[in-house]
Amino acid sequence: MESSKKIISNPVINRLPRYYRYLDNLLKNGVRRISSDGISKLMGLTPSQIRQDFNLFGGFGQQGYGYNVAQLHEEIGKILNLDKELPTILIGAGNLGRAVASNALGGSNGFKLIGVFDKNAENISQNIAGLPISPMSELEAFCKENKPQVAVLCTPTESAKELADRLISLGIDKFWNFTNYDLLVHHPEILVENVHIKDSLMALSYRANNSSERK
Amino acid sequence: MESSKKIISNPVINRLPRYYRYLDNLLKNGVRRISSDGISKLMGLTPSQIRQDFNLFGGFGQQGYGYNVAQLHEEIGKILNLDKELPTILIGAGNLGRAVASNALGGSNGFKLIGVFDKNAENISQNIAGLPISPMSELEAFCKENKPQVAVLCTPTESAKELADRLISLGIDKFWNFTNYDLLVHHPEILVENVHIKDSLMALSYRANNSSERK
DNA sequence: TAGATTGTTAATCGATTAACAATC
DNA sequence: TAGATTGTTAATCGATTAACAATC
Numbered sequence: 001m002e003s004s005k006k007i008i009s010n011p012v013i014n015r016l017p018r019y020y021r022y023l024d025n026l027l028k029n030g031v032r033r034i035s036s037d038g039i040s041k042l043m044g045l046t047p048s049q050i051r052q053d054f055n056l057f058g059g060f061g062q063q064g065y066g067y068n069v070a071q072l073h074e075e076i077g078k079i080l081n082l083d084k085e086l087p088t089i090l091i092g093a094g095n096l097g098r099a100v101a102s103n104a105l106g107g108s109n110g111f112k113l114i115g116v117f118d119k120n121a122e123n124i125s126q127n128i129a130g131l132p133i134s135p136m137s138e139l140e141a142f143c144k145e146n147k148p149q150v151a152v153l154c155t156p157t158e159s160a161k162e163l164a165d166r167l168i169s170l171g172i173d174k175f176w177n178f179t180n181y182d183l184l185v186h187h188p189e190i191l192v193e194n195v196h197i198k199d200s201l202m203a204l205s206y207r208a209n210n211s212s213e214r215k
Numbered sequence: 216m217e218s219s220k221k222i223i224s225n226p227v228i229n230r231l232p233r234y235y236r237y238l239d240n241l242l243k244n245g246v247r248r249i250s251s252d253g254i255s256k257l258m259g260l261t262p263s264q265i266r267q268d269f270n271l272f273g274g275f276g277q278q279g280y281g282y283n284v285a286q287l288h289e290e291i292g293k294i295l296n297l298d299k300e301l302p303t304i305l306i307g308a309g310n311l312g313r314a315v316a317s318n319a320l321g322g323s324n325g326f327k328l329i330g331v332f333d334k335n336a337e338n339i340s341q342n343i344a345g346l347p348i349s350p351m352s353e354l355e356a357f358c359k360e361n362k363p364q365v366a367v368l369c370t371p372t373e374s375a376k377e378l379a380d381r382l383i384s385l386g387i388d389k390f391w392n393f394t395n396y397d398l399l400v401h402h403p404e405i406l407v408e409n410v411h412i413k414d415s416l417m418a419l420s421y422r423a424n425n426s427s428e429r430k
Numbered sequence: 431t432a433g434a435t436t437g438t439t440a441a442t443c444g445a446t447t448a449a450c451a452a453t454c
Numbered sequence: 455t456a457g458a459t460t461g462t463t464a465a466t467c468g469a470t471t472a473a474c475a476a477t478c
Contacts, residue, residue, distance in 0.1 A: 008421075008425070009444080009445075011444095011445070011446095012445095013418055013421050013422070014414070014418055016417065016418070016421060017411070017413065017414035017415075017417035017418060018411075018414060020417065021395060021411070021413075021414070035458085035459060035460085036459075036460075037459080042397075042400065044399070044400070046446075046447060046448090047447095047459090047460095048446070048447050048448065048449090049445090049446060049447075051459090051460065051461065051462085052445090052446080052447090052461090052462085054460095054461095055460090055461060055462070059460075059461060059462095061459075061460050061461080062453090062454060062459085062460070063452070063453045063454045063458080063459055063460040063461075064453065064454040064457075064458045064459050064460075065454065065458080065459070065460080066458085066459065066460080067460090079421065080417050080420050080421050081420050081421065081423070081424040082417065082420060084420065084423075084424065086420075086423060094314070095310045095311075095313040095314035095317065096310075096314035096318060098310040098314075099309070099310035099311035099313075099314045099315075100314075100412065102310065103311060103412055103413065104412045104413045104416050105416070109413065109416050109417060109420060110416070110417065110419075110420030110423065110424075111416065111420065149423075150419075150423070174419070174423050176415070176416060176419055180236060184259070185257065185259070191419070191422055191423060191426055193415055193416070193418060193419035193422070195412060195415050196232070196233075196236070197315065197318055197319045197410060198232065198236075198318065198319045198324065199229070199232035199233060199236070200232075200391070200408055200410050201319050201320075201324050201325070201326070201391060201408070202231065202232035202235065202295050202297065202324060202325065203228055203229055203231070203232060203408060204325075204365075204389070204391055204406070204408035205295050205296050205297060205299065205301075205324060205325030205326065206223075206228050206231060206294065206295050206296065207228065207406055207408070208296070208299075208301060208325065208364075208365070208389050208406060209296040209299065209325075210223070211406055224468080224469075226468095226469070226470095227469095250434085250435060250436085251435075251436075252435080261470075261471060261472090262435090262436095262471095263470070263471050263472065263473090264469090264470060264471075266435090266436065266437065266438085267437090267438085267469090267470080267471090269436095269437095270436090270437060270438070274436075274437060274438095276435075276436050276437080277435080277436070277477090277478060278434075278435055278436040278437075278476070278477045278478045279433070279434045279435050279436075279477070279478040280434080280435070280436080280478065281434085281435065281436080282436090433478105434477100434478085435476105435477090435478085436475105436476085436477080436478085437474105437475095437476080437477095438473100438474090438475090438476095439472105439473085439474090439475100440471105440472085440473080440474100441470105441471080441472070441473090442469105442470080442471070442472080443468105443469085443470070443471080444467105444468090444469080444470085445466105445467085445468080445469090446465105446466080446467070446468085447464105447465080447466070447467080448463105448464085448465070448466080449462100449463085449464080449465090450461105450462090450463090450464100451460105451461095451462090451463100452459105452460085452461080452462095453458100453459090453460080453461095454457105454458085454459085454460085
């Protein structure tokens with residue numbers, strides 16, 4: 001387990017899911033083997049970078065042959081711990097919560113959605129991923145019984161601070177945060193992955209008006 | 216306009232919306248001035264980096280004083296072209312499309328949503344952002360008349376290839392892409408901003424299981 | 431004025447790319 | 455075997471950080 005001790009830089013971590021996605025596609029298209037050069041053309045990276053990345057985890061290729069797609073797919077899945085099922089709750093059952101649940105939380109992604117909460121639960125009859133929507137008042141009892149480790153925050157930003165404090169006190173220490181509340185500043189001990197959809201739109205706005213600069 | 220000629224690197228472009236967001240907050244909290252050191256503590260960056268970033272655009276501070284929050288906020292808004300209203304259409308009126316429209320496309324973000332399309336339009340009575348949902352068959356006529364420049368793709372990935380080709384042939388050359396279809400590979404002349412929510416979840420999965428590595 | 435803090439240049443750090451020997 | 459392509463080291467490039475003179 002020598003390789004698992006190495007500290008992996010953020011750029012690499014962020015490329016891993018992308019590799020996984022492309023390999024998934026190749027697999028579905030019946031591609032059995034591929035070289036770093038082949039991957040580089042698909043993904044717009046350099047072959048060097050791809051080999052460097054894979055070799056941080058031990059190297060999964062074979063000289064003269066390249067990589068076995070199925071094996072590489074599996075290895076990266078293992079690195080990402082996609083087979084884990086960390087017990088996860090979703091807070092906020094609006095469009096965003098529903099979109100996130102159906103687009104990302106289904107399938108094996110390392111997490112298992114075990115509860116959904118909304119402050120207007122009584123008005124929502126429609127389930128999410130087969131789970132009923134519970135009122136916020138049941139949060140304490142639920143966490144005591146089911147010990148979720150991860151919370152997905154799909155509430156308005158205004159309620160996020162209070163909510164985060166509450167969830168942390170209930171033992172949750174990993175957050176997938178769609179609000180603009182900056183969890184990390186207030187709780188540096190917590191693991192937070194932020195998704196700022198609006199930031200991405202603003203970056204598009206910049207590039208849309210400075211397109212001559214693009215390489 | 217000397218500064219506008221400079222090519223800005225991607226890391227900087229991606230930080231700009233974040234600056235804007237924090238400044239927005241400061242402004243709402245009545246903070247009038249702030250130093251690069253103050254911003255650095257809020258955002259977890261170095262004061263050096265912040266000053267470097269701002270100085271790429273000419274520098275908006277004053278020695279011995281720092282930055283005027285309102286002015287800096289406005290300047291970054293200008294850099295990001297948030298006052299523009301690029302005519303934009305949304306394809307896909309499901310939860311994801313609705314979430315994106317209400318969470319990001321409202322307000323001044325450089326874009327103006329002028330049309331929404333869905334292949335099941337006849338089944339959807341509920342408007343999005345005050346706009347009716349039109350069937351896909353009306354796409355050609357609509358684009359001919361209203362000349363949208365930007366499309367937001369919130370459809371399943373499977374239909375994205377065909378859809379993208381169709382939209383490009385209708386004159387759209389900027390995409391905010393929530394599908395997993397890789398537009399850029401097939402149309403390198405197009406401006407594409409991808410949002411891969413699932414990638415973010417997988418990165419969280421990696422970190423959740425390698426937390427001792429975190430700095 | 432004295433203190434604070436920027437703008438900006440120089441130094442460092444880390445990530446990417448190039449090169450090539452190893453080897454399938 | 456000969457050709458292909460990896461694994462890995464070395465070189466380069468670019469981004470971040472440090473330092474400090476300028477100046478409000």
